[in-house]
Amino acid sequence: MMLKGIVNALISLCLLAYPVLVYLGLSQGYEQQVAWLLALLLGGRALLALRHKAIGNWLLPISAVGLLLVLMALMRGSSLWLQLYPVMVNLIMATTFALSLLQKQSMVERFARLQEPQLSAQGVRYTRKVTMIWCAFFVLNGLAASYTVWLGDVALWTWYNGFIAYVLIGILAASEWTYRLWLKRQGKLV
Secondary structure, eight states: OHHHHHHHHHHHHHHHTHHHHHHHHHHHTOHHHHHHHHHHHHHHHHHHHHHOOOTTOOHHHHHHHHHHHHHHHHHHTOTHHHHTHHHHHHHHHHHHHHHHTTSSSOHHHHHHHHHOSSOOHHHHHHHHHHHHHHHHHHHHHHHHHHHHHHHTOHHHHHHIIIIIHHHHHHHHHHHHHHHHHHHHHTTOOO
């Protein structure tokens, strides 16, 4: 069980570096080798995701779509397919979060209930709003990722998708977390 967790963590860390790996492969002439490495990583994560049910298990569709894109890059001999992965990740995340708004519990409410099982009605409304904010974020981030692909500058694509997007995710998550703590201290979430 522990080995599976370590393997999953290593695969996830490598896939966080996906844009950098693609950039290095393209700039150093190792596109095929990097594509095969990414196929192996995405395939491994897909297999692990099949065996592990998580809240809002988006790992399986993200891994499967990523694997399909890498295989298309290998078959077509075009790096464009590799660059579409961040676009698809954002599309899947936006869709997953948006679909959760049609269910009894939104995605953010599911996460919030892991720490606060007795969420108040106001807390539920708050988590629905935060889920909507994440939906908007993923749509805008996906559009920005698409724009970097369209520009055709692999260095810019790598910079945005391998650094700036992560910083933006961190800023949104930290801001929301800080605001949620403030609301909790005010007694408005429980």
